[in-house]
Amino acid sequence: MSKNIVGLARQSPPIDTEAPYDTASLQGKTIAITGGASGFGAGFARRWAGYGATIIIGDIDSTQGKALVEELRKETRNASHQFLYCDVTLWQSQVDFFRRAVELSPNGRLDQVVANAGIEESGTKFNEPHHLDQDEPPEPQWRTIDVNLKGVLYTAHLALFWLPRSSYNSSDFKPDRHLLLIGSVASLIPFAGHIQYSIAKHGVLGLFRSLRATSFQHGIRVNLLLPYFMDTPMISPVGRAFLAGIGMGKHEDVVDAASRFAADTSIRGRALAVGPRVRLDDDGHLLPPNAQQANEISSFEVFAHDFEEVEAYTLRYVKILNAVEAGRGYIGWAGDIVKAVCSPFLAWLKG
Ligand SMILES: NC(=O)c1ccc[n+]([C@@H]2O[C@H](COP(=O)([O-])OP(=O)(O)OC[C@H]3O[C@@H](n4cnc5c(N)ncnc54)[C@H](O)[C@@H]3O)[C@@H](O)[C@H]2O)c1
Structure with a gap:
């Protein structure tokens, strides 16, 4: 028996991805981004710093992280942007990251957290055990699960601890507590040969779908971004060769979709998949790439109506x-x- 809990879970309506959004709410906000030294995370940092937010990056890549923070400080004349070394796979490293981020935040709080750090499938392949000539295979290596799932769970857990501790003065513009999770299209579909990556990203989807139903009680909105293959350093030359002829999505479209989530404080419990740009007619039907006067879009609402079909438990x-x-x-x-x-x-x- 299905029920509708949209109202109970305070879920906002499906997103009109073609509607403009106002970025003014990001002015003066403090945003922590794991894995923010490169790729999407660096793109979010640059864009949101430009909108007046203070960015605190936690990453294992100190060289790139520090260089990016120097760039942000110079570009925005805001000396408060920070790089902090953080290995998301280690609980204590993330505990220290969040505590220091709050200490260093100019407004004394974290307004938004982005659980972005991630790696491509690494190490031995789960589906191809090695050493078949030996009596027993070696234990699988879990690095991909550690970074892409355990690391995200640590980040989400700490965000649930720190975001509600943020207090706002009445003069603050649009109070907000936002946790943005970065999944993947591999959260939705199998990613052949990349089993740990698929499991981890399916796990992030499970986290999102479960958490968003109750996070409103602590004033936290939770959203999820599900990018297709995008041109970032994560995609290896072999991956790029596999994608030849299909094409990748545009990095800036992911940054744009994330910026909508970050800036529009009314969006709660929604997921956007971002892929290569396609042309649609007014009824949403796919058109040839060279079609004239068509809407070109890259972001699609996922699970638009699932809270309307919730089981009784x-x-x-x-x-x-x-x-x-x-x-x-x-x-x-x-x-x-x-x-x-x-x-x-x-x-x-x-x-
Ligand atoms: N690029 C894509 O096509 C794509 C598609 C779907 C989802 N994603 C996801 O987007 C997120 C960002 O990926 P990206 O494409 O920007 O990759 P990227 O390699 O450019 O950036 C990932 C960042 O995470 C950092 N990192 C790795 N291990 C870490 C650890 N243990 N602790 C802290 N930081 C760590 C890296 O140093 C790097 O700065 C990931 O979660 C990834 O799975 C990427």
């Missing part, structure tokens, strides 16, 4: 959580207000 669970929130009522609300007002004083007392 999820519906009941969300209802229970809403009941808890309602049960706290005005007393819970007043307690939160007192805490918000007193927290600077208590922090000052603690010294």
Whole structure:
């Protein structure tokens, strides 16, 4: 039996990817990006720093990360952009990254987190065990799962801890707490021969679909980006050879779709797949690449209506959580207000 929980989960309507969006809300925001030294992460950093956000990059590539931060500081005349060494596969490294990011943030908080760090499938192939001449195969190497799934889970868990701790002055423009997850088209379809990568990206999709139903309770909106193959350093020469004739998507289209998620604070619980640009007629039918007067688009809404078709268990669970929130009522609300007002004083007392 299916139910509609769009309202309960506070999910926003499907995105009109052709509508313009206003980037003013990013002015003065602090955004932490894992894997921000290269590729998409660097693209997000450049674009959002240009919109007035402070960027804090966590990456293992210190050389590129520091160079990018120097560039951002110079271009935007904002000395607050930071690079922090962070290996997303290590819990303590991410704990330190988030704590330092908040300490260094000019507004004393994190407004948005992007779980972006990722690698191509690496090491021995899961589907091709080596050493078949020996009695037992060696244990598989899990680097791809460690970076692309465990690392994302650590980032999301820490974002759920730090984002709600952000307090806003009434003078702040458009308060926001946003977690943007970076999946892949491999979250949706099998990626032959890249089994760990597919599993990890399917896991990111599972995280998104589960988390977005309840994250509103902590004022956090969760969104997901699912890029097709894009021209970044991640795509190896062999990968590029495989893609010959098919073509890759445009890096700037991924940055643009992510910027819509980041800037439009009304978007909650939505996923956009981004691929090569295609031409559509007004009814959404595919046209030949040379078609005149057609709409050229690269981003598509995924799971546009899935919260309208939710099974009963999820519906009941969300209802229970809403009941808890309602049960706290005005007393819970007043307690939160007192805490918000007193927290600077208590922090000052603690010294
Ligand atoms: N490029 C594509 O075609 C494509 C398609 C779909 C999804 N994606 C996803 O987009 C994200 C960004 O990829 P990209 O294409 O920009 O690749 P990229 O290689 O240009 O950037 C990835 C960044 O992650 C960093 N990184 C790697 N391991 C790390 C670790 N353990 N800790 C911290 N940082 C680490 C790298 O140093 C690098 O700066 C990844 O999650 C990737 O899976 C990429």
